Amino acid sequence: xxxxxxxxxxxxxxxxxxxxxxxxxxxxxxxxxxxxxxxxxxxxxxxxxxxxxxxxxxxxxxxxxxxxxxxxxxxxxxxxxxxxxxxxxxxxxxxxxxxxxxxxxxxxxxxxxxxxxxxxxxxxxxxxxxxxxxxxxxxxxxxxxxxxxxxxxxxxxxxxxxxxxxxxxxxxxxxxxxxxxxxxxxxxxxxxxxxxxxxxxxxxxxxxxxxxxxxxxxxxxxxxxxxxxxxxxxxxxxxxxxxxxxxxxxxxxxxxxxxxxxxxxxxxxxxxxxxxxxxxxxxxxxxxxxxxxxxxxxxxxxxxxxxxxxxxxxxxxxxxxxxxxxxxxxxxxxxxxxxxxxxxxxxxxxxxxxxxxxxxxxxxxxxxxxxxxxxxxxxxxxxxxxxxxxxxxxxxxxxxxxxxxxxxxxxx
Amino acid sequence: xxxxxxxxxxxxxxxxxxxxxxxxxxxxxxxxxxxxxxxxxxxxxxxxxxxxxxxxxxxxxxxxxxxxxxxxxxxxxxxxxxxxxxxxxxxxxxxxxxxxxxxxxxxxxxxxxxxxxxxxxxxxxxxxxxxxxxxxxxxxxxxxxxxxxxxxxxxxxxxxxxxxxxxxxxxxxxxxxxxxxxxxxxxxxxxxxxxxxxxxxxxxxxxxxxxxxxxxxxxxxxxxxxxxxxxxxxxxxxxxxxxxxxxxxxxxxxxxxxxxxxxxxxxxxxxxxxxxxxxxxxxxxxxxxxxxxxxxxxxxxxxxxxxxxxxxxxxxxxxxxxxxxxxxxxxxxxxxxxxxxxxxxxxxxxxxxxxxxxxxxxxxxxxxxxxxxxxxxxxxxxxxxxxxxxxxxxxxxxxxxxxxxxxxxxxx
Numbered sequence: 001x002x003x004x005x006x007x008x009x010x011x012x013x014x015x016x017x018x019x020x021x022x023x024x025x026x027x028x029x030x031x032x033x034x035x036x037x038x039x040x041x042x043x044x045x046x047x048x049x050x051x052x053x054x055x056x057x058x059x060x061x062x063x064x065x066x067x068x069x070x071x072x073x074x075x076x077x078x079x080x081x082x083x084x085x086x087x088x089x090x091x092x093x094x095x096x097x098x099x100x101x102x103x104x105x106x107x108x109x110x111x112x113x114x115x116x117x118x119x120x121x122x123x124x125x126x127x128x129x130x131x132x133x134x135x136x137x138x139x140x141x142x143x144x145x146x147x148x149x150x151x152x153x154x155x156x157x158x159x160x161x162x163x164x165x166x167x168x169x170x171x172x173x174x175x176x177x178x179x180x181x182x183x184x185x186x187x188x189x190x191x192x193x194x195x196x197x198x199x200x201x202x203x204x205x206x207x208x209x210x211x212x213x214x215x216x217x218x219x220x221x222x223x224x225x226x227x228x229x230x231x232x233x234x235x236x237x238x239x240x241x242x243x244x245x246x247x248x249x250x251x252x253x254x255x256x257x258x259x260x261x262x263x264x265x266x267x268x269x270x271x272x273x274x275x276x277x278x279x280x281x282x283x284x285x286x287x288x289x290x291x292x293x294x295x296x297x298x299x300x301x302x303x304x305x306x307x308x309x310x311x312x313x314x315x316x317x318x319x320x321x322x323x324x325x326x327x328x329x330x331x332x333x334x335x336x337x338x339x340x341x342x343x344x345x346x347x348x349x350x351x352x353x354x355x356x357x358x359x360x361x362x363x364x365x366x367x368x369x370x371x372x373x374x375x376x377x378x379x380x381x382x383x384x385x386x387x388x389x390x391x392x393x394x395x396x397x398x399x400x401x402x403x404x405x406x407x408x409x410x411x412x
Numbered sequence: 413x414x415x416x417x418x419x420x421x422x423x424x425x426x427x428x429x430x431x432x433x434x435x436x437x438x439x440x441x442x443x444x445x446x447x448x449x450x451x452x453x454x455x456x457x458x459x460x461x462x463x464x465x466x467x468x469x470x471x472x473x474x475x476x477x478x479x480x481x482x483x484x485x486x487x488x489x490x491x492x493x494x495x496x497x498x499x500x501x502x503x504x505x506x507x508x509x510x511x512x513x514x515x516x517x518x519x520x521x522x523x524x525x526x527x528x529x530x531x532x533x534x535x536x537x538x539x540x541x542x543x544x545x546x547x548x549x550x551x552x553x554x555x556x557x558x559x560x561x562x563x564x565x566x567x568x569x570x571x572x573x574x575x576x577x578x579x580x581x582x583x584x585x586x587x588x589x590x591x592x593x594x595x596x597x598x599x600x601x602x603x604x605x606x607x608x609x610x611x612x613x614x615x616x617x618x619x620x621x622x623x624x625x626x627x628x629x630x631x632x633x634x635x636x637x638x639x640x641x642x643x644x645x646x647x648x649x650x651x652x653x654x655x656x657x658x659x660x661x662x663x664x665x666x667x668x669x670x671x672x673x674x675x676x677x678x679x680x681x682x683x684x685x686x687x688x689x690x691x692x693x694x695x696x697x698x699x700x701x702x703x704x705x706x707x708x709x710x711x712x713x714x715x716x717x718x719x720x721x722x723x724x725x726x727x728x729x730x731x732x733x734x735x736x737x738x739x740x741x742x743x744x745x746x747x748x749x750x751x752x753x754x755x756x757x758x759x760x761x762x763x764x765x766x767x768x769x770x771x772x773x774x775x776x777x778x779x780x781x782x783x784x785x786x787x788x789x790x791x792x793x794x795x796x797x798x799x800x801x802x803x804x805x806x807x808x809x810x811x812x813x814x815x816x817x818x819x820x821x822x823x824x
Contacts, residue, residue: 030609034628048793049618055719055791057672085645086604088615103673104718105605107616118672147794155797162823163632164796167625167720170609171618171793192498193517197442197582203500204519206461206583213579216446220575233497260469260530261515306516307467308579336748379467381460381583382559384576385567411574 007284009395010353013293014321014331016279021298022328023181023250030169033161035222036179037328042155047145048171051090052108054115056140059099059129060089060106063114066134074122074130083107099129108141115140148172158328180328185218185319186245187211188228190238190256190266191306196230209308209381210255217315220412221323221334223251233262238269246273246299250326253319255304255311263290266303270294276301284395286352287378288314307379313355313390316409336410338389340371346391347399357387360408371408387411419696421807422765425705426733426743428691433710434740435593435662442581445573447634448591449740454567459557460583463502464520466527468552471511471541472501472518475526478546486534486542495519511541520553527552560584570740592740597630597731598657599623600640602650602668602678603718608642621720621793622667629727632824633735633746635663645674650681658685658711662738665731667716667723675702678715682706688713696807698764699790700726719791725767725802728821748822750801752783758803759811769799772820783820799823 025039054060061077069075082101083089089107092100099116100109108115117140120133147168148154154172155165161177169177187210194208195201208230215225228245231238238254245252254266270276273296280293287310292303300322304311316335325331340360348354358371371391376383389410393400400406437451466472473489481487494513495501501519504512511528512521520527529552532545559580560566566584567577573589581589599622606620607613620642627637640657643650650666657664666678682688685708692705699722704715712734716723728747737743752772760766770783783803788795801822805812812818 030624031627034631050613051616051618053618053791055789083616084604086606086617090615105603105618142789142791146789147792163625163628164720164724164793164823166628167621167724168793168797170624171621173609173612173619175610191517192496194498197585198587200585201462203502204463204495205498206463206465206517207585209579209583212442212582213575215443216575216578219446308576312576312579338750377467377554377558379465379554380559381576381580385580411576 007282007289008280010283010285010317013280013283013318016293017322017325017331020300020322020325023183023326025178026181027176027178030166030175030177033166033177033179034163036161036177038155038157038159038161038177039180039328040178041153041157042169042174042177044148044150044152044154044172046172047150048147048168049142049144052144053142054102054104054106054108054140055142056115056117057103058118058140059116059121059131060094060102060108060112061099061114061116061131061135062094062096062111063135063137063139065097066114066116066131069131069134071132074132076124076128076130079127079129083109113137113141158330160329180326183223183250183323183326184226184248185223185251185253185323186226186228186249187214187218187253188241188245188255189230190233190254190262191230192233194230210306210311213308213312214253214255214315217312217319218323221320222327223323233265235265235269235272239272242269242273246296250299251319251322252299252301253304254302256306262306263292263303266292270301270303273301284352285317286349286354288317288355289352291318293318309378309381309384312384316390317355333409335412337407338369338410339405340369340391340408342400342402342404342406343370343372345399345402346373346393348393348397350398351395353395354393355390356393357383358389358391358408359386360388360410368405371406419694419701420692422695422697422729425692425695425730428705429734429737429743432712432734432737435595435738437590438593439588439590442578442587442589445578445589445591446575448573448589450567450569450571450573450589451592451740452590453565453569454581454586454589456560456562456564456566456584458584459562460560460580461554461556461558464556465554466514466516466518466520466552467554468527468529469515470530470552471528471533471543472506472514472520472524473511473526473528473543473547474506474508474523475547475549475551477509478526478528478543481543481546483544486544488536488540488542491539491541495521525549525553570742572741592738595635595662595735595738596638596660597635597663597665597735598638598640598661599626599630599665600653600657600667601642602645602666602674603642604644606642622718622723625720625724626665626667626727629724629731630735633732634739635735645677647677647681647684651684654681654685658708662711663731663734664711664713665716666714668718674718675704675715678704682713682715685713696764697729698761698766700729700767701764703730705730721793721796722790724796728802729767745821747824749819750781750822751817752781752820754812754814754816754818755782755784757811757814758785758805760805760809762810763807765807766805767802768805769795770801770803770820771798772800772822780817783818
């Protein structure tokens with residue numbers, strides 16, 4: 001007997017992902033850590049910078065020695081040496097009335113608390129410098145630990161690492177970092193009609209588009225695609241590949257099930273897998289209705305629509321948030337959204353959330369950009385190539401009038 | 413004698429990049445082509461899809477045979493077979509009154525011009541199907557070449573390839589693509605005070621932060637970083653490394669020149685390199701003033717500020733657009749910008765464009781997000797870690813009042 005499943009809403013679908021736990025952590029070299037997600041808080045074990053540094057070329061002084069000086073009444077300070085770059089400034093200790101030549105980044109001498117820029121000085125004689133502008137204590141100096149003191153929380157678990165974050169870690173001598181493992185995503189296209197992209201299809205067959213598209217989507221979203229190629233519509237063969245894939249993968253993407261027969265077949269495959277529970281069978285989203293989600297422990301199995309244009313939308317709406325959850329970023333879309341104005345009326349069917357492919361063009365006179373629908377049958381790929389993103393229309397709306405301000409989810 | 417250079421504006425700086433030409437092209441496998449930039453137009457040499465396909469499970473018919481049918485007056489059509497998936501539908505030729513069973517994605521028989529969904533049919537007897545809803549010609553069918561006809565322009569030179577683009581290419585059997593070569597960027601930190609990030613710095617020395625940060629910035633912007641480590645402030649040593657680096661690199665990033673002495677030293681290095689012309693020596697931007705640009709043929713040499721916080725801003729404003737020009741994307745910033753409202757007054761100095769580090773927070777009541785400055789000395793890295801982007805203030809402005817709508821350039 002055929003099971004009846006209730007179509008669920010996209011928000012109910014996404015909320016299921018909170019039940020999946022982030023992947024285990026691994027330690028990787030800092031140089032490979034861009035865009036990876038921290039699995040532990042990073043606490044500074046030392047001061048950054050490690051010593052008080054000059055931010056200017058000039059003279060390290062006791063600031064009080066310069067108070068009140070001016071062009072007409074210079075402060076004459078005795079030069080007791082120079083802090084050459086990379087040498088210890090602390091080797092010097094300033095007594096009142098003394099100064100030390102210093103360069104940008106150089107370590108301040110003991111008792112020095114300010115740096116006079118070279119522009120505000122004149123050599124007086126071999127051992128004396130004339131200062132004609134006072135400095136305040138701390139002026140032109142970065143104090144030891146002013147960036148990060150020992151024990152400071154530097155970067156927190158769940159943070160996606162940016163170039164400046166890697167810079168801080170290198171400054172603190174942290175050259176390997178604990179991050180969440182990247183999700184491994186097995187990709188399998190099913191269908192007797194498919195041939196690999198590098199083959200000339202015989203009559204009635206076409207090249208597999210989904211494998212390439214899904215691998216690129218996974219890659220872009222920070223996952224590791226594992227291609228399993230094409231499998232004929234044969235239960236035992238598909239089960240064998242799925243079992244093999246699930247031995248290592250965190251997510252299995254099975255595509256090819258747009259058709260009623262195929263969709264039921266995907267369901268049959270998922271039900272025949274060990275310890276696998278069907279969680280979603282149909283979602284009230286267009287395109288994307290025939291989507292299936294199953295779960296095997298902490299692994300997720302998706303039955304994606306066979307039309308790649310629909311599969312791409314389902315990937316962005318549902319696969320991507322789970323990839324982010326696995327990666328430690330939480331259940332989030334992770335796509336840029338903008339506000340735009342509809343350039344024409346966009347009709348929509350009541351009862352289903354609709355994700356309309358749109359082009360976004362800036363308005364010449366400024367203001368919000370214009371969103372124009374890119375129409376085309378759902379099986380066509382060219383509208384997706386022409387589109388910049390998706391404009392969601394909620395299930396209770398019959399559509400949007402021309403000139404309506406809306407959100408557009410931009411394709412990455 | 414010291415040369416005097418005029419500080420140039422950021423727009424004059426960027427406009428210099430139009431004089432650099434995109435790198436030569438290379439052909440790479442489709443599976444590696446995500447985010448790469450096409451170096452040639454792609455013209456379809458065949459039709460996609462290669463044949464007319466059903467978009468539904470149902471019956472391929474001559475649409476005219478269904479005209480006028482209804483639930484009370486069904487059209488009875490003679491079943492002459494089934495197009496099994498992956499077999500040739502053209503093996504069948506429909507005569508008037510005939511139908512063929514077909515599945516989603518199946519090839520239409522000869523003379524068929526529509527597909528009746530299975531939901532609108534009833535089996536009548538073994539050889540006959542009753543249709544109770546008419547279809548229009550072309551209904552539930554994607555025509556051969558409806559996505560791309562032979563000879564159609566599919567994707568144009570200069571396009572950054574997205575997942576759906578790769579999908580189309582795989583559908584057309586194009587499994588290797590001509591793209592612009594990725595720019596190679598040599599990164600060299602100079603300074604007697606620097607030690608590598610994995611070493612404990614002795615007194616007066618600090619770890620090299622710039623190498624790690626710049627490599628990540630290059631990586632993120634689509635270039636290939638080539639680390640050359642740290643070089644002491646010695647003209648001959650630096651010249652030797654620069655010559656070696658420029659033998660293979662397209663861009664050389666020399667950092668360490670915030671200080672007046674160092675800046676002049678970088679200039680000396682660039683002038684001592686063969687066939688090298690100084691193009692920029694100082695830019696009226698804060699932070700970033702001490703930036704130097706030189707040119708050796710089609711290669712670019714940057715002298716970056718030694719403060720990594722300034723170097724990062726210069727990278728985004730000036731190195732990134734050149735990377736994009738080399739990559740075939742044109743002289744563009746390539747960073748997301750949003751509109752935001754200043755949360756507090758932000759003062760700025762007349763005469764210099766200022767790029768203020770800001771945090772961006774959504775407003776609870778909706779509307780534009782708020783931008784709050786993240787202050788801190790220019791040598792500090794922690795403000796960059798806390799900031800989401802840069803808010804530009806033009807050179808003729810004394811600052812922005814609280815509540816001013818502004819552009820924010822978001823960090824990638």
